[in-house]
Amino acid sequence: MKQLLTFIRKEFLHVFRDRKTLLMLFGLPIAQIVLFGFALSNEVKNSRIAVTDYSKDPVTTQLIDKISSSSYFNIQRNLNSAQQIDAAFKKGDIRMAVIFPANFSTDLTHTGKATIQVIADASDPNLATTITNYITRIVGDFNTQSELSTGQPLQILPEVQMLYNPELKGAPNFVPGVMALVLMLVCTMMTSVAIVKEKELGTMEILLVSPFKPIYIIISKLTPNLLISVVNLFVILVLSALFLDLHVKGSTLLLIFCSILFILTSLSIGLLLSINAKTQQSAMMASLMGMMLPTMLLTGFLFPIENMPWPMQVLANLVPSRWYFIIVKRVMLKGMGFGAVWKETLILAGMCLALFAISLRRFKIRLQ
Amino acid sequence: MISLSNIKKTYPGGTGRKTDGQVKALNGISFNVDKGELFGLIGPDGAGKTSLFRTLTTLILPDEGEATVDNYDIRKDYQQIRNRVGYMPGRFSLYQDLTVEENLNFFATVFGTTIKENYDLIKDIYQQIEPFKDRRAGKLSGGMKQKLALSCALIHKPSVLFLDEPTTGVDVVSRKEFWAMLKKLRQEGITILVSTPYMDEANLCDRIALIQKGDILSIDKPDNIVRSFPGQLYAVHASDTHRLLQDVRSFPGTATCFAFGDSLHVTFKDAPSGSNAPSGAATGSPGEPQALLQYLQARNHPDATVEKTGPTIEDCFIHLLKN
Secondary structure, three states: OHHHHHHHHHHHHHHHHOHHHHHHHHHHHHHHHHHOOOOOOOOOOOEEEEEEEOOOOHHHHHHHHHHHHOOOEEEOOOOOOHHHHHHHHHHOOOOEEEEEOOOHHHHHHHHOEEEEEEEEEOOOHHHHHHHHHHHHHHHHHHHHHHHHHHOOOOEEEEEEEEEOOOOOOOHHHHHHHHHHHHHHHHHHHHHHOHHHHHHHHOHHHHHHOOOOOHHHHHHHHHHHHHHHHHHHHHHHHHHHHHHOOOOOOOOHHHHHHHHHHHHHHHHHHHHHHHHHOOOHHHHHHHHHHHHHHHHHHHOOOOOOHHHOOHHHHHHHOOOHHHHHHHHHHHHHHOOOOHHHHHHHHHHHHHHHHHHHHHHHHHOOOOOO | OEEEEEEEEEEOOOOOOOOOOOEEEEEEEEEEEOOOOEEEEEOOOOOOHHHHHHHHOOOOOOOEEEEEEOOEEOOOOHHHHHHHEEEEOOOOOOOOOOEHHHHHHHHHHHOOOOOOOOHHHHHHHHHHHHHHOOOEHHHOOHHHHHHHHHHHHHOOOOOEEEEOOOOOOOOHHHHHHHHHHHHHHHHOOOEEEEEEOOHHHHHHOOEEEEEEOOEEEEEEOHHHHHHOOOOOEEEEEOOOHHHHHHHHHHOOOEEEEEEEOOEEEEEEOOOOOOOOOOOOEOOEOOOHHHHHHHHHHHOOOOOOEEEEEOOOHHHHHHHHHHO
C-alpha cells in the first residue's frame, strides 16, 4: 500500500513539474467553452417529429401529407395525448410536435383563420429554430396554394413553442458537448503518454525488475489524471453556471457519478493506446487523430447523429462520448433522474470495464 | 550465484519475416559466476552484452538454454529474481524531473525498504552526491548520474547486482571512483556482473568473459588471459602515426598491426614470407624487429622506435578475434 502511495505521489510530481502540459490541461476546457460559445448552424434533414390531429378533416389531412412529403421531416407515429408527447420529448424520440386542435376545421370554415400548435425541443436551439422555420414555411406555402386554387384566403397560423430552452440560448447545447469533448480528449491524451513515457525513458526496465505489480503501475498512472479531470469537470460546471447562467437541473450527484464513469472510460482508452504505442509521439498522434475526429463528428454535438447514413450511426454507438452526451443533456438540461439514463450508464460501465481488462491483459511484463 | 547454459537469443529482422535479416544476439552462451565475485563482460557495442543482461534480469526470454540467478530459474521464478536483484540499465534510467533524494526514496519504497535501513551500504557513494540531493536528476553530470543510479540499484541490498556499461560516457576520474566502489561492494558479499566496452577496466574484475557477436571468446582471470597471449608484442612509435600505420602494414613480415594509444602494437609472422626476412622462431622471427626499423627509416621515419612490450586485454581481444 505504501508502495502504491509513493508511486502515486511520484506521478503527481511528474504532472506538477511539467508546467506547460499542466497549463494546457486546464486551459483547454476554458478555451473550448469560450470558442464553442459561437453558435454553429447546420442543415437539418429527416428530423423525427410527431403529428397529432384532433380535427381529422380534409384540410388537416392535406396539410399532414404535405409535411410528410418533405424531406425535412420523418413523422414518427401519431401520438395521441399530451402525456405521450411529453414522454417522447423527454426520451429524445422526437424533436418537434405539430398539433392540430379539435376546433381547427370549424375555425377555418367559419372565420377563415385557424391555429396549429408547434412545440420544439429547444435544448438544441439551432435545430429547433431551423425545424420550426421549415414548418412555418410549409404552412405558409399551403396557405398560398389553397388561396390560388379556391380563391378564398386561408390563414393557418402556427403557434411556436420552444421546450426546455425558451430563450434559445446556445449554452445549453454546447456545454454538454464541450464536457464530452474536453473530458474525452484530455483524459485520452494525458494517459496515452503515461506508460509509453516510462518505456521510452528506460525507467520501465527498472520498474519491471522490481517487486512492483503491473496493476499498481496502471493505478498510479491513472490516479492523477482522474483527479485532474474531475477538477476540469468542476471548472466547466462552475464556468457555465457563473457566465452562461446554466445550472444543473437534475441531480448534481448523478451527473458527477456519470462523469467519473465517463472519465474512467476515456482514461482506459488512453491506457490501451499507451500500452500498445512504441513512442510517446505516436501515442499522442493516435489519441489526437484517432480520438479528436470521431469524438467531434460522432458525439451528436456538432452534427445530429440521426442525419447520418446508417454505417456512421452504427459507428457512433462505439464512441463513449456519444452516450455521455445523452446523459449530460438529460440530467443537466432536462432534469431527468437515473431512470432515464440507466441504459447509457450501463453501456459506459461496460465499455470502461472491457477497455481496462484489455489494457491489463496487454500490459507486457517483459520487454518486446 | 549466476549460471547460464547454452543461452541463445535471436531477434527477428527488420522486415518481420522469419528468415530475413535475423539478428543473432546470443549464440549459445554458458558461464558461471560465483557468490561475491566481480565478473566482467568485455566486448564492443553490439556484442550481446545488453541482451545477456536483459535475459538474466528476466526482461527478455531466451529462445533456448537454461539460466538461474541466485538459484531461481529465469523463466519460472522471474518474480523472485526481480524482487532480489539490483539492475542498472545501460541507459540512464531514473526520473529526470525528480530530485536526487526523490529518486532514491522512490526506489527504496518500491522495493519495500527505506533509505535509512540500508544507508550503510550506499553511504560511500551517496555521500558524494548528497550535497546535490535537491537537484533534479536530469541536471546532474554524467558521473553523478551513475552514482545516483548505482545508489538506486543498491538501496534494497540486492544479492546480485547487474550493471550494464555503468561507466560509458563517464569521465576518467569518475570511472576510477566507480570501480573503487564496486570493489567495496564485493567485500559486502554482493555478486556483481558488470559489462564494459573499455578494455582497461577488465583488469579490475576478478574474472572476465570476452564476448563478441554473441559468442564468448574466452573466460578467465584477466592475468591468465594476458598470459595466454602467444608470441611477442612490439610497440612501434614514430611522430607521424598515420603514415606509420600504413607503412608498418605494408611491411611483409607484419602479422598484425593496430593503433594503441600513440603507438602501434605489432606482431610478426611465424614463417618468413618476405625476401629480405631471415627465418625465425615460432613466436615471430627475432630478426624482424630490426628489419622493420630499417624498413621504416628507409621510408622517412627517422625517429621510429621498435620495442618489446607486454600485451594488454585489448591485444588479447584482437588476437582472439583474428582466430
